[in-house]
Amino acid sequence: MKPQLLIHGDSREELKSLEPNSIDIVLSDIPYNISFDEWDVLHQNKNSALLGSSPAQLKNASFKKRGKPINGWSKDDRNASYEYYEWCRSWIKELYRVTKEGSPILLFSSRRYLHRVASALEDEGFVIRDILIWEKDKAHKKAQRVQKVLERRGMHDTQFDNYRIGNLAPIFEPILFAMKPYKGTLTDCILRDRIGGFYCPDGKIPDNKFVYPANRKNVFHPTEKPVGLIKNILEVFSLDESHVILDPFMGGGSIPLGAKEMNRGFVGIEKQRTFFQTAYGRVLKQERMEIEGMYV
Numbered sequence: 001m002k003p004q005l006l007i008h009g010d011s012r013e014e015l016k017s018l019e020p021n022s023i024d025i026v027l028s029d030i031p032y033n034i035s036f037d038e039w040d041v042l043h044q045n046k047n048s049a050l051l052g053s054s055p056a057q058l059k060n061a062s063f064k065k066r067g068k069p070i071n072g073w074s075k076d077d078r079n080a081s082y083e084y085y086e087w088c089r090s091w092i093k094e095l096y097r098v099t100k101e102g103s104p105i106l107l108f109s110s111r112r113y114l115h116r117v118a119s120a121l122e123d124e125g126f127v128i129r130d131i132l133i134w135e136k137d138k139a140h141k142k143a144q145r146v147q148k149v150l151e152r153r154g155m156h157d158t159q160f161d162n163y164r165i166g167n168l169a170p171i172f173e174p175i176l177f178a179m180k181p182y183k184g185t186l187t188d189c190i191l192r193d194r195i196g197g198f199y200c201p202d203g204k205i206p207d208n209k210f211v212y213p214a215n216r217k218n219v220f221h222p223t224e225k226p227v228g229l230i231k232n233i234l235e236v237f238s239l240d241e242s243h244v245i246l247d248p249f250m251g252g253g254s255i256p257l258g259a260k261e262m263n264r265g266f267v268g269i270e271k272q273r274t275f276f277q278t279a280y281g282r283v284l285k286q287e288r289m290e291i292e293g294m295y296v
């Protein structure tokens with residue numbers, strides 16, 4: 001029987017209860033450490049701007065929850081990145097134990113901290129294979145006009161008319177692709193467990209870029225991933241219906257749901273009760289919702 005298991009708890013503990021060599025593929029949208037939500041603060045940084053709590057953010061609603069401006073000046077700022085690395089190592093260690101030789105590990109990560117996740121994977125024994133990307137159809141743009149800031153200082157300078165502060169339009173999200181080392185060859189892994197290679201739909205080698213529209217509305221989780229995108233990724237990496245897909249940070253359950261719709265086994269873990277309940281309803285009780293003519 002393929003497992004269909006959803007666990008309410010902290011992955012750093014719950015992963016310890018899984019059997020060694022019981023997971024074929026890890027696919028997860030892990031916390032990005034960009035401090036946009038409480039569950040995404042994985043460091044001790046006490047900067048007062050964190051989570052929209054600075055005086056300027058409290059005064060202006062559009063400023064709220066923008067996250068802490070990281071200028072890298074304080075020791076806390078610099079530590080936030082390293083503490084995230086240590087947090088990653090604490091659960092990646094367990095991934096190493098529960099996966100199989102040749103298992104692909106696919107982790108959606110932030111552009112800002114992906115290097116820490118990659119180092120944590122490497123330092124726990126995994127081999128980095130590639131950085132895949134999810135290219136969206138639209139970017140969530142939020143860069144501030146310099147001219148506006150200057151106006152508040154009673155200044156104006158036309159040379160800054162088209163100049164902004166913040167991020168370039170983030171049209172893609174990276175997905176780290178690592179692999180558990182194997183003795184022998186990848187062909188041995190493929191023959192034994194149907195893992196270690198990738199499937200070529202229509203015989204064509206897939207790009208390392210997955211193009212898929214972003215959700216128009218996130219209804220189940222603030223950082224919900226489209227179930228269709230998850231299925232496209234699994235189609236490439238999971239050759240066999242016997243596979244068990246692990247998502248230790250499942251949020252509203254999009255990844256276990258994608259695995260279930262592809263007839264795979266799955267294990268999903270989520271710490272926050274409300275998100276866990278959403279995932280449980282969606283994945284195990286098949287409570288779906290119609291939004292703009294689509295079932296999500």
Ligand SMILES: C[S@@+](CC[C@H](N)C(=O)[O-])C[C@H]1O[C@@H](n2cnc3c(N)ncnc32)[C@H](O)[C@@H]1O
Nearest residue numbers: 010011029039221224225249251252254270271
């Ligand atoms: C980026 S979200 C996942 C969203 C999900 N892909 C979806 O489509 O709904 C990451 C989730 O990890 C959860 N989380 C954070 N730390 C955790 C931990 N130690 N154990 C289990 N879940 C955790 C957060 O509560 C959050 O819901």
